[in-house]
Amino acid sequence: MSSATITDVAQRVGVSVATVSRYLSGFNVRQRDEIENAIHELNYRPSAAARNLKSGRTATVAIVVPDISNPFFAAIASGAEAAAGPDYMVLLVNSGAVREREEKILGQLFGRVDGVILSPLQEDNEGPSFFSKYGLPIVFVDRITADADKFDSVLVDNVKGARLATEHLIALGHEKIAIITGPLHTTPGRLRAEGYTSTLKREKIALQKRYLIESDFTREGGYASMVKLLEDPIPPTAVITGNNLMSIGALEALKEKQIRIPEDISIIGFDDLEFPTLIEPGLTAIFRPWHEQGAEAMRALLARIAAQAAHTELSPQHHMVDVHLIERGSCAPPKGLPARSKG
Amino acid sequence: MSSATITDVAQRVGVSVATVSRYLSGFNVRQRDEIENAIHELNYRPSAAARNLKSGRTATVAIVVPDISNPFFAAIASGAEAAAGPDYMVLLVNSGAVREREEKILGQLFGRVDGVILSPLQEDNEGPSFFSKYGLPIVFVDRITADADKFDSVLVDNVKGARLATEHLIALGHEKIAIITGPLHTTPGRLRAEGYTSTLKREKIALQKRYLIESDFTREGGYASMVKLLEDPIPPTAVITGNNLMSIGALEALKEKQIRIPEDISIIGFDDLEFPTLIEPGLTAIFRPWHEQGAEAMRALLARIAAQAAHTELSPQHHMVDVHLIERGSCAPPKGLPARSKG
DNA sequence: AGAATTACTGAGAACGATTGCAGGAGCGTA
DNA sequence: TACGCTCCTGCAATCGTTCTCAGTAATTCT
Structure with missing residues (x-):
């Protein structure tokens, strides 16, 4: 038996x-x-356990992400997997955006994997670097922690993306531009907001604090944030959504309130949608190669593992993925929304 | 260090x-x-390895799915994870729809997990049952293998779903009904086709072989299959798509060819889309609770693990998830497509 | 034929934890 | 003081591998 x-x-x-x-x-x-x-x-x-114990090697790497239901992270995982090759088994672990879970997972992973690709939940989280004290190779993808300069990372050019979006809207004549961004204690949340604010400043448009909404990278958060913006006495004429899920939530809110795009409001998403051609009008978006970003992270991890095995010194590698703007039909010059009726 | x-x-x-x-x-x-x-x-x-080796327990379970980019499997994973509770770490592994990979993964997983939830690639695959000879608890989810009656499983009522879809179209007056189904060597591919053919037969509509298209559960497959159907000398007036990704591909093909839904063609998806309200018209679909199906699978696995630990006999449990039809705007009585112009 | 080389083999010590067993310290009771 | 009881402790075996080391058989060379 x-x-x-x-x-x-x-x-x-x-x-x-x-x-x-x-x-x-x-x-x-x-x-x-x-x-x-x-x-x-x-x-x-x-027995894998006996093998590990004796050899110290596991031929396994893990990818730890906040939300596996987000197609972005699924794509990151696919890309990483494709780059791993046949020698490594790739495990995917979902931290569920719960900090204690993330920490627990990292602890449990220790000794079962040769390295970890991590998208950390919060920038002020010391768990990962603490973790890496144990000598476990770790590569940050999409997000980093405060002391991340000491570790490998594969980020996207968040600031540039937000700048492109903001500039595009300004060029169309918008001034009442809002952003629905992710939590400011996350890398993409913070940097996309930063790209937005710095561009406004450079273009000499006063930052309206109520136009900068900190949400949570979820569809529900995007929905609620858009509703909130629409309820503003002076609603924005254009909105930048800070990730794919929030774009969807925001679009759902607009559709529900029967606000026309782009006639009544313009919208740009940071990160393209998965199936961009099916919705009408198409969402103008900041594009980056998801799959390739995952692959890059895996290559960085394997290099790190190899360096460690060879006792070679290897300074932290910081990769930056480029972005560009894809124009579809969701942006137009502002016409202003009708004044908000009471009730 | x-x-x-x-x-x-x-x-x-x-x-x-x-x-x-x-x-x-x-x-x-x-x-x-x-x-x-x-x-x-x-x-x-x-050290997890040392612990495993000595104790034989790993406090870990794995979910092995064909395609983590498919939101359905991501949801299955989320549901399973939610049901696992804090005592188990849940690993997600992507077999990438490659049979050798699946087999290799199961082998590698052996000794590192207390049980596996598996969505096997092919019904004729003996790997999993072979695998379970080692005494590793295994639960099939969404798909099974030929000898699956000996194992726990959590399936959806595929035949009923396909029947509901077919009946709905027949009730609207359609007779030229096509189906784009998954591979016939997979459980959902086979059973959804079966529900379709048996319903046609019962309703005394002759089965047209060229209307039954075996595709591959991918968006590209759905796209190509729909294109093929549209090129038929007598195109169908209604199409059933056999999973969410193929629905998207089919919709993309229709949009590209500027075929109007539901005026020119009716379409029903097996499995609802993730964001059903954003596309116009909404897709009429067969709905099932993805998340809950994953949770059910995890409960079954934990029960199996517990039974094994207690040396209790537990006969194989077969769970069936119910489905229902959600009407949106993608179906109407047939009017026929315009005759196909040459070239 | 004898020496040197090659090609494989088995014994046994790890790896880092858990756990049964026997024993010792501390306490209460007679 | 002597006894028993409880509670904790250390020793050592064990889990299933890998890997070093020394040894044997087969082969080639002189």
Whole structure:
């Protein structure tokens, strides 16, 4: 019932465990056929736990993300997986955007993986760097922590993306531009807001605090934030949404309130939608290669692991993924919304 | 640099490793404060590998799915995770719809997890049941293998869903009804086709083989299949799409060819879209609770693990998730497509 | 034929934890 | 003081591998 061990195989063939072990690692052994048979007959599988323990290597890496339901992170995972090659098993773990879970997961992963690609929940979280004190290679993707300069990272050019979006709207004549951004204690939340505010400043448009809404990267958050903006006595004429899910939520709110795009309001998403052609009008968006960003993170991790194995010094590598603006139909010059009726 | 072991902790405090181990497992020990300090100072983390090896338990379960980019599987994973509770770490592994990968993954997972939730790639795949010979609890979700009656499973009522869709179209007056289904060697592919054909038969509508298109559950497959249907000399007046991604692909094809829904063609999706309100007209769809299906699978797995631990006999449990039809705007009585122009 | 080289083999010590067992310290009771 | 009881402790075996080391058989060289 319970699984056979290498000893069982060795006994059945009449060789030592060392020989079976050697056979398993690809060395030449005299009774290779007999061993192969015995393995099949006994349904033998090497115990991963025992292997890890002895060798210290796991041939496994993990990707820890805040929300696996977000297609962005699913794509990051796919990209990373594709870049991992056949030698590594890639595990995906969802921290569910709960800080204690993230910390617990990192602890549990320790000793079971050779490295981790992490999208940390908060920039002020010391868990990851604390974690890496144990010598576990770690690469930040999309988000970093405060001391991240000491670690590898693969970020997107958040500031540039937000700048492109803001400039695009300003060029169209908008001045009442709002942004629905992610939590300011996350990297993309903070930097996209920064790109927005710095561009406004440079263009000499006064920042209206009520136009800068800190939300939570969820569809519900995007919906609620857009509703809030629409209820403003002087609603914005254009809105930048800070990630794909919030774009969807915001679009849902607009549709529900029957606000026309782009006639009544312009909207730009940071991150393109997955299926951009199906909705009408198409969402003008800041594009970046999701899959490639994941792949880049995996390459960085494998390089880090290799460096560690070779005891080579390797300074922290910081990769930056470029963005560009894709114009579709969701932006137009402002005409202003009708004045808000009471009730 | 490298991580401290339980021996280091024990030495620093001046107790035996057994005492430290007991402290870690929650027993009363005299020098608990000293041990706690030493653990912090040394950054000690128990080695998961060593623990596994000795105890045989891993406090970990895995979910193996064909395509993590498919929101359906992401939702299954979320649901399963939510049902797992804090005692288990949940790993997500992507088989990428490659059979050899699936087999390899199951092998690698052996010894690192207490159980697996699997959505197998093919019904004729013996890997999983072979795998379970090792005594590893396994629960099939959404898909099964040929000998699956011996294992737990959580399926959706595929036949009923396809029947509801087909009946709905027939009731509207359609007779030229096509289906774009998944691979017939997968459970949902086969059973959804079966629900479609059996309903046609019962309603005495002759099955047109060219209206039954076997595709591959991808957006690209849905797109290509729809294009193929539209090129038919006598195109169907209604189409059932066999999963969410193929629905999207099919809709993209229709949009590109400027075929109006539902005036020119009616369409029903098996599985609702993630953001159903944003596209126009809304897609009439067969709905099932994704998240709940994942949760059910996890409950089944935990029950199986518990039964195994208690050496209790537990007959295979087969759960069936119900479906219903959600009417939106994508279906109408047939009017026929304009005759196909050459070129 | 004898020496040197090659190619494989088995014994046994790790890896880092858990756990059964026997024993010792501390306490209460007679 | 002597005894028993409880509570904690350390020793050592163990989990299933890998890997070093020394040794043996087979082969080649002189």
